[in-house]
Amino acid sequence: MEKQVFDSRKRPLRDLRISVTDKCNFRCQYCMPAEIFGPDYPFLPQHKLLTFEEITRLTAIFTSLGVEKIRITGGEPLMRRNLADLIRMIRGVEGVKDIAMTTNGSLLAKHAKELKQAGLDRVTVSLDSLDDERFSKINGRGYRVEQILEGIEAASEAGLGVKINMVVQRGVNDQDILPMARYFREKKHILRFIEFMDVGNSNGWRLDQVVPSREIVSMIHSEMPLEAADPNYYGEVASRYRYVGEEGEIGLISSVTQAFCSTCTRARLSAEGKMYNCLFASSGEDLREPLREGKSDGEIRELISSIWLRRDDRYSEERLKNTPGIAKRSKVEMSHIGG
Ligand SMILES: Nc1nc2c(ncn2[C@@H]2O[C@H](COP(=O)(O)OP(=O)(O)OP(=O)(O)O)[C@@H](O)[C@H]2O)c(=O)[nH]1
Numbered sequence: 001m002e003k004q005v006f007d008s009r010k011r012p013l014r015d016l017r018i019s020v021t022d023k024c025n026f027r028c029q030y031c032m033p034a035e036i037f038g039p040d041y042p043f044l045p046q047h048k049l050l051t052f053e054e055i056t057r058l059t060a061i062f063t064s065l066g067v068e069k070i071r072i073t074g075g076e077p078l079m080r081r082n083l084a085d086l087i088r089m090i091r092g093v094e095g096v097k098d099i100a101m102t103t104n105g106s107l108l109a110k111h112a113k114e115l116k117q118a119g120l121d122r123v124t125v126s127l128d129s130l131d132d133e134r135f136s137k138i139n140g141r142g143y144r145v146e147q148i149l150e151g152i153e154a155a156s157e158a159g160l161g162v163k164i165n166m167v168v169q170r171g172v173n174d175q176d177i178l179p180m181a182r183y184f185r186e187k188k189h190i191l192r193f194i195e196f197m198d199v200g201n202s203n204g205w206r207l208d209q210v211v212p213s214r215e216i217v218s219m220i221h222s223e224m225p226l227e228a229a230d231p232n233y234y235g236e237v238a239s240r241y242r243y244v245g246e247e248g249e250i251g252l253i254s255s256v257t258q259a260f261c262s263t264c265t266r267a268r269l270s271a272e273g274k275m276y277n278c279l280f281a282s283s284g285e286d287l288r289e290p291l292r293e294g295k296s297d298g299e300i301r302e303l304i305s306s307i308w309l310r311r312d313d314r315y316s317e318e319r320l321k322n323t324p325g326i327a328k329r330s331k332v333e334m335s336h337i338g339g
Pocket residue numbers: 071100102124163165194236237238253255264266279316339
């Protein structure tokens with residue numbers, strides 16, 4: 001059986017990012033602004049969510065097409081009940097080499113051990129500030145930094161790999177860049193700085209709110225000297241920098257100023273079972289109905305393969321070039337497909 005499928009730009013399908021819920025206990029302004037995601041927001045009802053069995057079956061089909069790396073995300077993935085059961089099921093799928101999860105960390109202290117036991121390899125915890133006042137404003141729900149740090153500690157103690165993601169916004173948390181770098185250098189966790197992106201249709205993005213990665217590197221370098229490091233694998237999202245003379249490193253995710261679409265190997269599966277070819281796609285292709293209609297694995301494999309073969313997405317590159325019409329394009333919400 002042909003194992004690897006390439007899109008129209010010769011990019012292989014390698015990663016599957018699975019959103020397990022569109023709900024979240026945070027209301028980060030840049031992702032789920034409270035004024036839009038309020039009490040009446042129509043979140044997906046349970047019956048529309050893919051079941052764990054359906055997710056596992058799709059994962060096996062995706063691995064037969066070359067996927068090796070799975071990332072569980074959301075919304076907040078730990079809001080989905082019994083998530084460890086899903087991890088255990090995915091761990092049993094042949095061809096899955098790496099299972100990671102992106103989480104806001106608020107429920108991690110409670111679940112880290114069982115997730116590790118179920119077969120999760122690593123977590124990426126999102127944290128945008130070490131200052132309680134700013135953090136509680138950013139998360140929109142008054143959560144405190146301590147709770148997230150406890151989650152990070154618990155994950156580390158449970159033996160999970162840990163990385164930290166910080167979305168940087170000028171005028172919101174750029175003063176936290178150095179304190180975060182110092183703290184996680186000391187803790188020996190890899191911290192990645194993400195350029196604030198124009199995801200979805202509701203986060204009020206402006207280019208002048210983006211702090212370019214170049215600026216972040218030079219700010220840190222002037223206090224803690226850095227040197228560029230090679231990527232760990234083809235298509236790595238983050239550019240790596242090592243602290244000179246140390247093992248520790250940081251990463252920069254520069255989707256705005258240095259788009260990385262040309263090596264993008266990521267497919268995304270929404271909680272309701274739609275496959276998206278890009279984080280900024282306007283629409284996805286439904287895989288849930290074919291599953292529930294009783295289509296065979298072979299038929300679904302054909303469908304997924306044909307979706308990937310047609311793929312031509314490269315939104316960040318187009319944004320960089322100011323492609324006409326790009327600003328008006330409607331996009332799926334980040335909380336829906338998981339970042
Ligand atoms: N524009 C764009 N941004 C992405 C893409 N993938 C990830 N990101 C952004 O980068 C952030 C970090 O992504 P992660 O999932 O932590 O990165 P990763 O490459 O899977 O991480 P590792 O496997 O640890 O290297 C995400 O939350 C997004 O904000 C992508 O394909 N396009």
